[in-house]
Amino acid sequence: MTADVGAQMRKGVVEYCVLGLLAREPMYGWQLADALTESGLIASIGTLYPLLGRLRDNGWVTTFDQPSDSGPVRRYYRLTDAGVAQLALFRTQWRPFALTVSRLVGEEAP
Amino acid sequence: MMTATADYLARLEVALRDVPHGIAAEIRAGVAEELRSLEPDAAEARIAQLGDPAVIAREALDAGGYAPPAAPAAARPDTVVSPGSVPVARSRGFAIAAALTLSFGGYLVPVVGWFVGVALVLLSSMWRTWEKLVAILVPVVLFGGLMLFSFAAFTTTGAVEVHEASGTGTPPEVENPLVPDLLLAGPHFLIIIAVAVVIPLSGLWLLWRMRGRTPQEPFPRTVSRPLGEEAS
Numbered sequence: 001m002t003a004d005v006g007a008q009m010r011k012g013v014v015e016y017c018v019l020g021l022l023a024r025e026p027m028y029g030w031q032l033a034d035a036l037t038e039s040g041l042i043a044s045i046g047t048l049y050p051l052l053g054r055l056r057d058n059g060w061v062t063t064f065d066q067p068s069d070s071g072p073v074r075r076y077y078r079l080t081d082a083g084v085a086q087l088a089l090f091r092t093q094w095r096p097f098a099l100t101v102s103r104l105v106g107e108e109a110p
Numbered sequence: 111m112m113t114a115t116a117d118y119l120a121r122l123e124v125a126l127r128d129v130p131h132g133i134a135a136e137i138r139a140g141v142a143e144e145l146r147s148l149e150p151d152a153a154e155a156r157i158a159q160l161g162d163p164a165v166i167a168r169e170a171l172d173a174g175g176y177a178p179p180a181a182p183a184a185a186r187p188d189t190v191v192s193p194g195s196v197p198v199a200r201s202r203g204f205a206i207a208a209a210l211t212l213s214f215g216g217y218l219v220p221v222v223g224w225f226v227g228v229a230l231v232l233l234s235s236m237w238r239t240w241e242k243l244v245a246i247l248v249p250v251v252l253f254g255g256l257m258l259f260s261f262a263a264f265t266t267t268g269a270v271e272v273h274e275a276s277g278t279g280t281p282p283e284v285e286n287p288l289v290p291d292l293l294l295a296g297p298h299f300l301i302i303i304a305v306a307v308v309i310p311l312s313g314l315w316l317l318w319r320m321r322g323r324t325p326q327e328p329f330p331r332t333v334s335r336p337l338g339e340e341a342s
Binding site: 028029030033043044045046047048049050051052053068070071072073074075 | 133146
């Protein structure tokens, strides 16, 4: 139980962070991996694709192919309507949740 | 250079051999599209950034795998999820057998075979509840619906016959006993054909739905419910 607390928290929210990123614009795999690793939310691109697979299985994300300026066709990910709704739901719950946790953690501090 | 990209992709291919096919294919495609879009120097820099393919593969396994809360953290760094550690009902093999039994069990042992398939599908953890319900209930609803339709056709035919029989006494122009038989035999035959086609399709649909899923964690995790409870 002394496992990396940060890792557990990241696991809980990283999918919604992907939804949040995709809500701004469709992104391709490396773009997402770069943004998420830079933020410390995932360790590598290896973590990203299982996560995207789950989002797609859930119907929150879909893909489309688009040729890139520099050569190969890229696979872009974008939110579906269900993904937009799910993100909205998460947003409504996140703030009260974070406040509750802060309050509880604060109360237990010495 | 291109060779560095090709070499990296080849090493990645080997490293991903234990990763579920769908996920491995996506990782390969994602890395390949990125590397091939870059100039050679930039590609080499990106390869350095991507890191060891073995690490990518292990993280893909970890990310797709279900880590039970009791799993000791110390065991994690060197642990790669092995197929042998997966409980039978969670394995891909079990799920494939379940879907095939649902599809074709009824052909081997009429009716009973299908029920065995239903039981196996319900036991498997590879699908969501709604997927199982669709695969099981669509043929049932179709069968029930067609039977009702057939019954309605029967009663309508019967009513016509009664009406004709209690007429003016003149014999009906056509009192063909084959007519009700055709009306009944036709729908029944169609029902059997429809169900015989839809049941195999239901199992094959389940197989299609489970593509790319890992046995350890078939369902996407959601944190919305716990969050909602905590927040209130």
